[in-house]
Amino acid sequence: MRYERLLGEAANRQRVASDADDTADNNYELTNLYATQDKDYWYFGFDATLSGENMVYVLYLDIDHQDNSGANLDARGYSIPVIPAHRPEFAIYLLQEGGTITADRVVIYNWTGTAWTNNPKTLQEIGGQIYVESGYVEIKVPNTAIGMQTDTGSYSLALFSLAASGGSPLDSVPHDPNVPGGEVISRFTSVSERLMARMPPHNGGIDPTRFPSVLPFYWDYPHGAESKDSPWIGYRVEVHLDPKFTSLSNSKELKIDPPPPPAPPPQISPPFVNWEKDLVGDNTYYWRVRPIYHLFSYDSLPYKYITYAGVWSQGMRFERRGFLAQNLTESVTFATPTFSWSLVEGAESYDLQVDTDPNFGTPEVNINTRQTTFTPQFTLPNGFYYWRVKVRRNGNVANEWSEVKTFTLALPKLTGLTPAPEAIVNRAPTFCWNPILENDANGIPVLAAYKYRLQVSRGDPNFSQIYDTIDTEQNCWTPTKGYDDGTYYWRIAMIDGQGRLGEFTDGQRFTKQYPVTTLVSPGPGSTVSSTPKFVWTPVHGAASYRFEVSTAPTFVPLYDSVTTNNVVYMPTKKYADNQYYWRVAIVDKDGKLGPFNDAILIIGGIKVYLPLVIR
Structure with missing residues (x-):
């Protein structure tokens, strides 16, 4: 032309x-x-x-x-x-x-x-x-x-x-x-009149070929462009998002402005264009090109060239589907992991999202990084997580998200618990467990417990009411108060550095019962002629002893009673001739009463021997 x-x-x-x-x-x-x-x-x-x-x-x-x-x-x-x-x-x-x-x-x-x-x-x-x-x-x-x-x-x-x-x-x-x-x-x-567009080729919506990045566009020179008399000086290229070419994505004009006549026009621009970025990322694109040429106008000063354009080439269609991140891996699942993936060709950075929502509505992690690994500077709570990675190329052009990967984060449960299940203890026990210090597959330490939370429930395996609790940095703890005799349950969970609580162990049951004293004198079934001196053996952990005497086996009403620090008691009053019951229980420093032991004696009567009863 x-x-x-x-x-x-x-x-x-x-x-x-x-x-x-x-x-x-x-x-x-x-x-x-x-x-x-x-x-x-x-x-x-x-x-x-x-x-x-x-x-x-x-x-x-x-x-x-x-x-x-x-x-x-x-x-x-x-x-x-x-x-x-x-x-x-x-x-x-x-x-x-x-x-x-x-x-x-x-x-x-x-x-x-x-x-x-x-x-x-x-x-x-x-x-x-x-x-x-x-x-x-x-x-x-x-x-x-x-x-x-x-x-x-x-x-x-x-x-x-x-x-x-x-x-x-x-x-x-x-x-x-x-x-x-x-x-x-x-x-x-x-x-x-159309230029012959060559590359990327038209796939007609059938060819499954996809390009991971936008390659240079090529087309044939216009006929006669090699002539010194050719009016062609360049091209106009358009890329659209629809086949009717109404949704413009990118365009570029390539031309070499000629000098004013009578100087000969310069050569035409080369028939290709490189895009500085991958257009708008993953999409179906439609592109076309047409030649442009100049006519020098003398109608007004200063003289100038008027630009004219030829017809558009046939529309060309191609698919851009960028590389996706592959080999998504979590370093561990017993702690907040390091997320890693394989290096992607052409990637300038990566978006990482981690969420408990499969739709990623409010991600727990939502960052951009130039690395192929990322370790959050905060910990994640226990839960089921979804995560994905997106590649960003030069110009902030984003590829599609990778396939979604899932994992369950569960902080480790404590092991090595003592007292063991069904243990019987005779005082408030010292609770112990194995400390948590976990390594990854390469032997590198990745998790240590910041603290532990211990809970004790009295007679309730569901822990609806907590009898005693403590957050401690140690792996053993001894209660600072006495426990009443009875059945107890206890459990333990780790706490991470941000105060996130791991999963509790199953409740461990134990029975606490203080030891009983041994009644020394008068012995069970004894007969004495006058008010006796009562003697019993000492018990470790007793702060004092509760001594009671009654004429009734139910100890109602009491005939005599006293709390003493001694293991010998001499009544301050004279006991009348009768049959009596007596018992002693220890009292701890918190006033918690241990179990009684019972005995029967007769003063001034027939000698009767009865067995010792411990309640």
């Missing part, structure tokens, strides 16, 4: 099809078909005998290249059947009379979708021209008359020669084996 052309000049003869000199009647011989254009016109030329015989040349133009779109019959009734792929939208008839063809004898028909127009225009009426010389004919047709627009830009075309009286083609260019003969014609050539 040139900005302007002169009708009939030699440069217009850009051959697009040919046929051998093989027709019996040389009047109808067609050998070469030419086509070129400027900014407003198409130029179609062909070699012709131009004899004195009346005949017709018919040029079919298929502009949309779609099957079964276009005319299924000839506009003037000739028999020119063509395959569905090349049904024409325009037909140009050059009517030769007496060896001459004039502009008012060139008729242009267009197909309306259902029929040929009933008021065809002549070349003269639409502002076209014709050039005829010995052996050559060329017509100049306005773009608008034959449907050429910025979104069309190309034709499939074929030229036929026929007798003026009618019938089927006697010759054609390009060559078709069914001409002459009246059979269906399938051979058309193509001509286009």
Whole structure:
């Protein structure tokens, strides 16, 4: 293409099809078909005998290249059947009379979708021209008359020669084996103002090929761009997100501004573009390119170039699906882990999200890092987690998220608990457990308990009411208060450095019962003659002793009682002759009473021996 052309000049003869000199009647011989254009016109030329015989040349133009779109019959009734792929939208008839063809004898028909127009225009009426010389004919047709627009830009075309009286083609260019003969014609050539886009190739929505990054775009040079007289100085490239090219994503204009005339224009820009970033990331993209050229304007000062653009190339479609992070791994699951993944080609950084919500609505971790590992500076609570990684390339272009990986975080349970289950202790026990210091698979320490929380429940395995509790940094603890005799449950859990509580152990049951004293004197079943001195053995841990005497086995009412620090008691009153019951229990420093032991003695009566009863 040139900005302007002169009708009939030699440069217009850009051959697009040919046929051998093989027709019996040389009047109808067609050998070469030419086509070129400027900014407003198409130029179609062909070699012709131009004899004195009346005949017709018919040029079919298929502009949309779609099957079964276009005319299924000839506009003037000739028999020119063509395959569905090349049904024409325009037909140009050059009517030769007496060896001459004039502009008012060139008729242009267009197909309306259902029929040929009933008021065809002549070349003269639409502002076209014709050039005829010995052996050559060329017509100049306005773009608008034959449907050429910025979104069309190309034709499939074929030229036929026929007798003026009618019938089927006697010759054609390009060559078709069914001409002459009246059979269906399938051979058309193509001509286009469009550039030929090459890379990335069009996948048509079928090819599964996907590009992990946006590669450079390539296309062919415009025809004639190598000429010093070429008007082309560059290109305009657009990338859209829809096939109708209405949602622009990126665009770029590549050009070399020429100096003012009469200096020769510079060479055209190379036919490729590199994008500084991967457009807008993972998507389906549609791209096209068209040439641009300058015309120097002298209409006003300062003189300047006016930019014009050719038609767009055919739209090209490709899929961009960037590499995803692979091999997602948690270092441990018994503590807040280090998250790691494999290095991804082209990655500038990575987004990491960790959440208990599979939709990642409020992530616990939501960071960007240039590393392929990340260890949170805080701890995560126990729970079931989802995590994923996204690659970001240069320009903050994001790939898709990786596949979601899951793990269950459970701080370790304590082991080695004492007292052991079902233990019987005779005082408030010292609770012990194994300290927590955990390593990863490489032997590197990754977790130590900051503290431990111990809970004691009295008779309640569900711990609905806590009898005693402590947070301690040690792995043993002894209560600072006495425990009543009875059944108890205890459990322990670790606490991490941020106060997050691990899972409690199962409740361990133990029974606490203080030891009983041994009644020394008077012994069980003894008979004494007067008020005796009571003696019992000392017990470790006793702060004092509770001594009680009663004439009833239920010890209601009491006959005598005292709390003493001694293991000997001499009543301060005289006991009357009777049968008595006596018992002693220890009292700890918190006033907790141990179990009693009982004995019976008779003062001033018959001697009776009864067994010792411990309650």
